[in-house]
Amino acid sequence: MFSPLIEDLIRALRCLPGVGPKSAQRMAMYLLEKDRDAAGLLAHSLQQAVEKVGRCGRCRTLTEQVVCALCNNTRRDHSLLCVVETPADVLAIEQAGNYHGLYFVLHGHLSPIDGVGPADLGLDLLGERLGERENGGIVELIIATNPTVEGEATAQFIAERARTKGVAVSRIAHGVPIGGELEYIDGGTLAHAFNSRTVL
Amino acid sequence: MFSPLIEDLIRALRCLPGVGPKSAQRMAMYLLEKDRDAAGLLAHSLQQAVEKVGRCGRCRTLTEQVVCALCNNTRRDHSLLCVVETPADVLAIEQAGNYHGLYFVLHGHLSPIDGVGPADLGLDLLGERLGERENGGIVELIIATNPTVEGEATAQFIAERARTKGVAVSRIAHGVPIGGELEYIDGGTLAHAFNSRTVL
Ligand SMILES: [Zn+2]
Ligand SMILES: [Zn+2]
Numbered sequence: 001m002f003s004p005l006i007e008d009l010i011r012a013l014r015c016l017p018g019v020g021p022k023s024a025q026r027m028a029m030y031l032l033e034k035d036r037d038a039a040g041l042l043a044h045s046l047q048q049a050v051e052k053v054g055r056c057g058r059c060r061t062l063t064e065q066v067v068c069a070l071c072n073n074t075r076r077d078h079s080l081l082c083v084v085e086t087p088a089d090v091l092a093i094e095q096a097g098n099y100h101g102l103y104f105v106l107h108g109h110l111s112p113i114d115g116v117g118p119a120d121l122g123l124d125l126l127g128e129r130l131g132e133r134e135n136g137g138i139v140e141l142i143i144a145t146n147p148t149v150e151g152e153a154t155a156q157f158i159a160e161r162a163r164t165k166g167v168a169v170s171r172i173a174h175g176v177p178i179g180g181e182l183e184y185i186d187g188g189t190l191a192h193a194f195n196s197r198t199v200l
Numbered sequence: 201m202f203s204p205l206i207e208d209l210i211r212a213l214r215c216l217p218g219v220g221p222k223s224a225q226r227m228a229m230y231l232l233e234k235d236r237d238a239a240g241l242l243a244h245s246l247q248q249a250v251e252k253v254g255r256c257g258r259c260r261t262l263t264e265q266v267v268c269a270l271c272n273n274t275r276r277d278h279s280l281l282c283v284v285e286t287p288a289d290v291l292a293i294e295q296a297g298n299y300h301g302l303y304f305v306l307h308g309h310l311s312p313i314d315g316v317g318p319a320d321l322g323l324d325l326l327g328e329r330l331g332e333r334e335n336g337g338i339v340e341l342i343i344a345t346n347p348t349v350e351g352e353a354t355a356q357f358i359a360e361r362a363r364t365k366g367v368a369v370s371r372i373a374h375g376v377p378i379g380g381e382l383e384y385i386d387g388g389t390l391a392h393a394f395n396s397r398t399v400l
Binding site: 004005006008018028032036040042044052053056068088090094 | 202203204208209211215216223226227229230231232233236238240241242246250253256261262263264286287290291294383
């Protein structure tokens with residue numbers, strides 16, 4: 001090729017999820033031909049984020065602060081704690097916009113085969129949170145791990161621990177998505193929707 | 201949101217072509233949760249490319265070298281010169297793999313409305329190239345500007361100038377769909393277009 005540095009850039013862009021060789025090439029050419037300011041800004045943002053973003057000391061979500069803005073927000077309901085697998089789940093729930101409690105991020109799920117145990121998911125820290133009694137402490141733990149085998153096992157494990165702390169535990173509902181059409185829903189989801197039916 | 205630096209990163213990623221808000225969010229989360237090495241490498245590659253990549257002194261393609269590897273490659277046919285609009289077009293033609301001459305990159309096309317004239321496209325430099333007589337000089341100029349109104353006008357303009365220098369001029373064949381852009385065409389079509397070029 002005509003430039004080793006451009007080859008390096010294309011290779012580096014391919015590490016982004018959903019970016020194949022053609023997209024990476026188009027991105028590199030666009031940045032170098034049309035918008036070098038954007039390229040410089042992206043380099044700076046990446047470097048800053050990699051260097052400074054760690055985990056919130058209370059909820060373990062990604063943040064550059066010691067305690068994140070969600071945990072520090074006094075207008076949120078500090079009696080509700082929602083357990084999710086990833087920071088991306090926090091973003092998705094925040095964008096839905098109807099939950100106003102706090103979060104706890106596991107960064108994964110229990111997976112004995114991969115050597116992922118309770119300590120890796122921060123369950124000691126979660127236990128401490130559930131034991132706190134200032135301002136009434138946490139009244140309800142809402143478990144929003146993914147509806148996979150591992151996510152369900154993790155939910156059960158956490159639920160048992162939370163019950164011993166005297167905290168109410170719930171699981172978000174799984175079933176046919178609102179606006180979804182029955183004929184396009186996978187069999188597993190449909191089976192679950194039937195088994196979890198509620199009385200009208 | 202829970203981290204201003206992550207917000208900055210998502211905003212910066214949205215400047216990439218084809219990346220919407222959801223993809224940018226997914227990319228940021230992936231890089232920070234799963235592959236910080238890739239993020240650091242991408243930051244470095246971007247910064248290096250922005251800082252060091254300029255234009256080849258002979259063909260004007262993007263390169264960090266004074267004269268690019270294509271122009272310096274003695275195994276290529278230095279009697280053939282292919283004129284393209286963008287460095288992305290060079291990449292596309294190289295990937296098609298059946299052209300072995302040299303290139304000249306315009307970085308655009310004639311566009312009086314936008315104030316883009318011959319000087320902006322490096323046509324003085326192109327004129328010099330066509331006037332060189334070492335090792336037989338350039339025998340054929342292959343014009344591969346896009347088959348758009350502006351690309352055709354640019355092709356005609358360059359063809360007239362080249363003829364005054366006594367250089368044979370050809371245009372790649374219209375296997376390339378009218379209104380399409382070179383960098384998105386598959387290699388087979390491009391190869392056909394080169395093989396079917398007609399004398400202007
Ligand atoms: Zn937090
Ligand atoms: Zn060159």
